[in-house]
Amino acid sequence: VKSFLAKQALIDEPDVEFEPKSERQAAVARRGLWVNLANTFLYMCNYYVIIPSSNKYAEQLHSPSSFSGLIMACTPTAALVSAVLYSWWTNRSFKRPLAFSVLMLIAGNVCYAMAFDVGTIWLVLAGRVLTGFGGARAVNRRFISDHVPKESRLLACVGFVCASALGMAVGPLLAIGLAGVNFEIGGRVTVSETTSPGWLMAVLWVLFGVGLLAIFED
Numbered sequence: 001v002k003s004f005l006a007k008q009a010l011i012d013e014p015d016v017e018f019e020p021k022s023e024r025q026a027a028v029a030r031r032g033l034w035v036n037l038a039n040t041f042l043y044m045c046n047y048y049v050i051i052p053s054s055n056k057y058a059e060q061l062h063s064p065s066s067f068s069g070l071i072m073a074c075t076p077t078a079a080l081v082s083a084v085l086y087s088w089w090t091n092r093s094f095k096r097p098l099a100f101s102v103l104m105l106i107a108g109n110v111c112y113a114m115a116f117d118v119g120t121i122w123l124v125l126a127g128r129v130l131t132g133f134g135g136a137r138a139v140n141r142r143f144i145s146d147h148v149p150k151e152s153r154l155l156a157c158v159g160f161v162c163a164s165a166l167g168m169a170v171g172p173l174l175a176i177g178l179a180g181v182n183f184e185i186g187g188r189v190t191v192s193e194t195t196s197p198g199w200l201m202a203v204l205w206v207l208f209g210v211g212l213l214a215i216f217e218d
Helices: 002-009 023-048 051-060 067-089 095-118 121-133 137-147 150-177 196-215
Strands: 182-185 189-192
Touching: 023 095, 023 137, 023 150, 023 196, 051 067, 051 095, 051 121, 051 150, 067 095, 067 121, 067 137, 095 121, 095 137, 095 189, 095 196, 137 150, 150 196, 189 196
Parallel strands: none
Antiparallel strands: 182 189
């Protein structure tokens, strides 16, 4: 079971024995694990929240409905590239790559939401590319591998897989809840069924970023 869950989470199981940690170090590691699980959950929400409305968004921006597939494809494609950077970066730090990913995700969601008022589908695609660059799942997996003791890694693997699955489920549910949203801010910024997923996720990532800076320690 342990090997299966580790493979599902793509987490290595090194044979290196962890040195006993002080109570404070253990508390820091626990907080770090929760931060990484929250990051995993929010990212999967972010990925799936646009699915119900991406087709309509493309049509509103005078693009073929087939563009919705391109909108979805931009994120995992960019995430493949960013995974290499994050894997290298975690050799030096965990907090910095996580903070960088949050900045990318905030920028990506704002671009996605602003595309309607700007009137171009290309800003939607740029936003989803930035969202992909913000995918820090490589950081999350590496943290579990490096900082969770072997006897607790099974539970951490379960948490990682469950956080991912929960995000996949909650994302579309959030989109359904935003279906009736339609108002403007200052007469210039439109918050609607198609743009609200971007605005909502941008706000959630700002809150996550504040929590990251406040409680996460390398």
